[in-house]
Amino acid sequence: MMAIDWLQIGLAQRDLQDMEGALEALERAVTDNPTNPIAAFAHAQVRFETGRDAVAAFERALHFDPANPQLIRTYTAALAAEGEAERAQSILLDTLALHPQWLDGHKSLATLRVAIGARESFDESYQRAIAALPDSLSLRLAHIHLLSTARAWEAARASVEAARQAFGPSRGLEVARISIESESGGPLSRDPDLFDALADWADPGLDVCRVRHALRLGNPEAALARAKPYLSTPHARLFWPYVSLCWRLLNDPLSDWLDGMTADYVRAIDLDLNTTELAELATRLRALHTAQAPYIEQSVKGGTQTDRQLFFRPITIIQLVRDKIVKAVATYLAELPSQQTAHPLLAPPRDRPILFEGSWSVLLKAGGFHSIHTHPRGWISSALHIDMPSATDAGPAPAGYLQFGEGPPELNLALGVSHQVAPQAGTLVLFPSTHWHRTVPIEAGERLSLAFDIREPA
Structure with missing residues (x-):
């Protein structure tokens, strides 16, 4: 059997979550064709996913594909998992210095810092990159999203305001600003007109915020009207939990259809x-x-x-x-x-x-x-x-x-x-x-x- 066949078998077994079978096939693939970068990466990835030592395997893969950002990101995760968090941070920082718009790298570094207890500086790489590339709106928006996810509301507001001063009006910044005001519990979180400026903007993430805002204002009818169109789309699972809340608040018998008597499904x-x-x-x-x-x-x-x-x-x-x-x-x-x-x-x-x-x-x-x-x-x-x-x-x-x-x-x-x-x-x-x-x-x-x-x- 050719090395490419072992690679395909390994990837197929991984998709089926037969990880030991995947690893065995991928070991054959890298043995038969040791310079194949895809096989080397897949082999390292499965070693990492199964909790094995994977740093050496990733370093072999990097030899053939040193600029692959996904490979670098997973390699640093393996380093951290094997007790080399400082080295992982150093590699991410060095790579981000060369590629300051590498958004996945920034998120990986922030996640790593939180996990090792360095939350006070978890977004430092974003701040450095913004200072180096003040004209990058995508970088600013990624930073704002991170701060919002961490519920660092004051820092998120400040980041939005700084970006608005730098870029002027922007739909992305307006979405971020309104979402933060709705979710942060500030004075505008109970403003019924908060989303009016975005009335023509349809987006699943924004509509989740709209649903939550309507529920916060005690208007389950409006929340339900916003959520129901998504129930026949790939985004349905974002909205079903809120539909459940709406139907319960409205004493709609469909609540029993959806949730049963709860104990029926739990x-x-x-x-x-x-x-x-x-x-x-x-x-x-x-x-x-x-x-x-x-x-x-x-x-x-x-x-x-x-x-x-x-x-x-x-x-x-x-x-x-x-x-x-x-x-x-x-x-x-x-x-x-x-x-x-x-x-x-x-x-x-x-x-x-x-x-x-x-x-x-x-x-x-x-x-x-x-x-x-x-x-x-x-x-x-x-x-x-x-x-x-x-x-x-x-x-x-x-x-x-x-x-x-x-x-x-x-x-x-x-x-x-x-x-x-x-x-x-x-x-x-x-x-x-x-x-x-x-x-x-x-x-x-x-x-x-x-x-x-x-x-x-x-």
Whole structure:
């Protein structure tokens, strides 16, 4: 078999999430054709994704393709994962000095700095690049987006104002300004006319802001009218959670159609893990919690989340749990009501391979919790409880519980909890990715869990 065939097999196995099969094929590909840059990159990438040492493989790939920005970005992530965060930062900074408009590089460096606890300077590279390229609007907008994602509202406002003075009127800056005013809780966050200047501008991200703004103003009818046209588009999963809130606020019977009685779609399943297996899993997962702080986009507060796909790691206990989870998800799907057109949980086919959109572990410390959120990239989401604080440490019930139904607190919707699950070690909770959910803070101890999203079948 030719090297190109092994490369194609490796890439196909990776798409099917057979990572060990992918790695075996890609090792054959680089052995048979060691100078092929695509094979070298793919081989390094799969080593990295499976939690193996990958720095040397990336350095071989860089020898053949030294200017590939995606390769440099992943190489620096591998360096950081293998304990060389300072070297990773240095490489990113050097590359950004040569290519100050490399937006993915800026975001990678900012993410790395947050993860190692250097949040106070996480956007430094953006500031340097803006000083070097004051005429780059795309760079300014990327910086503003980062600050908004980090909820650094005052810095975001200042960045918008500086850009407006430098560039004058700009549709992109106006979208950024209005979105920040709506989301930051300032005086304009309750202005009913805030979005009027953008009345002719249709954009999914902007329309999510419009939906949230209408809900914040107590106008679910307007929010629903804005959201419904997206339900038949590829952006539907951004809007279904808000449609759920609208229907509940309007006492629309379609709320029951969408969410069921919540308990119908939220299932707690005993994975039959014994004490020894749970203890080994906890030990293995704790060793993977190397970040000093959660990433910018995450719902984790007062804890950390692991990086990369957890289920791609060739760790025996993790693969045992993955196998049990795949069986549990298959049972969950088989027990759901029959398929229903247009329903985000019930419409997709159920006879396809079960693939993961992501898998990770969360370790919460005293006072830690998950803020209210959904999983717009998933179809079915989860929480596998592994190690829970004692009842005394956690605090009075419902401390540590997984709760469903409340909307984002900043929208002030006064919707109560529709369902809650008390965490028990070894119990897997499955639920639709469109469901709003959170965990109640714990007072002391640690709350260790494993989570994943199931990818919607094509």
